[in-house]
Amino acid sequence: MSATTPEVHTDLVLEPRDVKFDWSRLPLHWIPDEPVATHTINVLHLLLPEGERWFTKVFKDALPLITDEQLREEVLGFIGQEAIHAEAHQEVLDHLVGQGLDPRPYVRQIAWMFQKVLGEKPRLGPRKRRENVIERVAFVAAIEHFTAFLGNWALNSPGLDRAGADATMLDLLRWHGAEEVEHRSVAYDLLVHLDPGYGRRVRGMLIGGPLLVHLWVRGLRFLLAADPELRGSLKPSWRQAWEISQRGLLPDPVQSVRSGLRYLRPGYHPTQEGSSGQALAYLAASPAARAAAAAH
Numbered sequence: 001m002s003a004t005t006p007e008v009h010t011d012l013v014l015e016p017r018d019v020k021f022d023w024s025r026l027p028l029h030w031i032p033d034e035p036v037a038t039h040t041i042n043v044l045h046l047l048l049p050e051g052e053r054w055f056t057k058v059f060k061d062a063l064p065l066i067t068d069e070q071l072r073e074e075v076l077g078f079i080g081q082e083a084i085h086a087e088a089h090q091e092v093l094d095h096l097v098g099q100g101l102d103p104r105p106y107v108r109q110i111a112w113m114f115q116k117v118l119g120e121k122p123r124l125g126p127r128k129r130r131e132n133v134i135e136r137v138a139f140v141a142a143i144e145h146f147t148a149f150l151g152n153w154a155l156n157s158p159g160l161d162r163a164g165a166d167a168t169m170l171d172l173l174r175w176h177g178a179e180e181v182e183h184r185s186v187a188y189d190l191l192v193h194l195d196p197g198y199g200r201r202v203r204g205m206l207i208g209g210p211l212l213v214h215l216w217v218r219g220l221r222f223l224l225a226a227d228p229e230l231r232g233s234l235k236p237s238w239r240q241a242w243e244i245s246q247r248g249l250l251p252d253p254v255q256s257v258r259s260g261l262r263y264l265r266p267g268y269h270p271t272q273e274g275s276s277g278q279a280l281a282y283l284a285a286s287p288a289a290r291a292a293a294a295a296h
Contacts, residue, residue: 012070014077014183016084018296019175019288021168023095028229030166035230036220036240037163037249041173043219044150045092046106051143052086054114055187058136061120062190065133071186071193078186081179088172100228106219134194138204141187142263145205145270146212148184149259150251151177152274155282159248175286181279184270202264209260 031038056079066072093103118139121132154177160170191201217236224234238253245252262268283289 012074012077012183012185014074014081014186016077016080017175017179017283017289017292018084019088019286019292021088021091021172021288023091023168026092026095026166026168028096028099028101028227030169031160031249032164034163034244034249035227036224036234036236037244039223039227040216040220040236040241040244040250042092042096042223043216044173045089045096046103046219046223047110047215049086049090049093050107050111050114052082052089054118055082055140055143056086057120058133058140059187059190061133062137062194065130065194066190068193071189074183074186075190078183081183085176085179088176092169092172101223101226103223103226106222110215134191134200135204137187137191137194138200139208140204141191141201142204142208143212144180144184144187145263145273146209146256146259147180148270148273149256151180151184151279153177153251155181155274155278157248163247163249171286171288174282175288178279178282178286181274182276182283184273188270198266205260205263 029035029038031041059075059079059082063072063075066075093107096103118136121129124132154173160173191204220236224230224236225232241250242253244250259273262272
């Protein structure tokens with residue numbers, strides 16, 4: 001697809017899939033003998049419940065500003081999918097508590113950040129409130145770029161299968177990843193609809209990208225320190241992350257940086273990332289998604 005002629009929200013119908021997962025047999029280190037890889041991915045469960053609830057709040061605030069009916073329908077579908085994502089990851093957090101790893105101190109900090117620092121400013125006038133909504137949409141668009149990158153990686157990560165990763169967790173990661181690829185254009189298209197300028201897009205990434213890395217590193221350090229089986233014996237390092245990524249258990253850090261840089265290209269559009277066909281194929285085969293479809 002040409003960078004100058006992106007396919008912008010064409011006939012996209014987003015279906016919230018009310019999936020259910022059974023975590024009763026999930027081991028604490030669900031990638032066998034790989035606690036650092038396990039907990040690096042587990043940071044998703046720390047960030048996403050509060051983060052995706054915030055995404056849905058931002059998009060609900062943006063609904064009155066949308067004048068394109070097709071885009072409005074996509075935003076509503078996005079809201080429905082993200083709400084289910086938040087609950088699915090929340091269930092993993094609840095399971096971790098039962099395994100003796102209490103994530104709540106870190107999650108409280110994340111909740112404070114999204115609700116207080118990045119939340120709605122109720123005393124703003126109409127013009128400044130609109131600007132605040134669009135600024136938050138730009139932040140969501142930047143983060144959604146990375147969730148689509150991670151989703152595409154999850155769909156193409158045979159190293160996790162080779163390592164014997166828990167099948168239920170793999171289905172969660174790939175179901176969620178497939179939906180992130182499926183709706184990868186919505187936040188960006190909403191941003192361009194509200195502000196077609198380049199500056200706000202760049203600002204969203206320059207703030208959102210480093211913040212996401214910072215929160216991820218802090219989350220990994222927290223999980224390794226709180227893990228009752230490790231007792232603080234492991235400390236993460238970038239070299240370790242690189243070595244684990246070369247075994248296919250984590251995204252390649254260099255590719256992650258390149259992904260962020262692609263977002264800054266003037267001709268960028270999210271349809272250049274990942275494959276909708278691959279995402280929909282996985283959603284048709286996912287055990288959890290199939291069970292959800294059969295239940296309705």
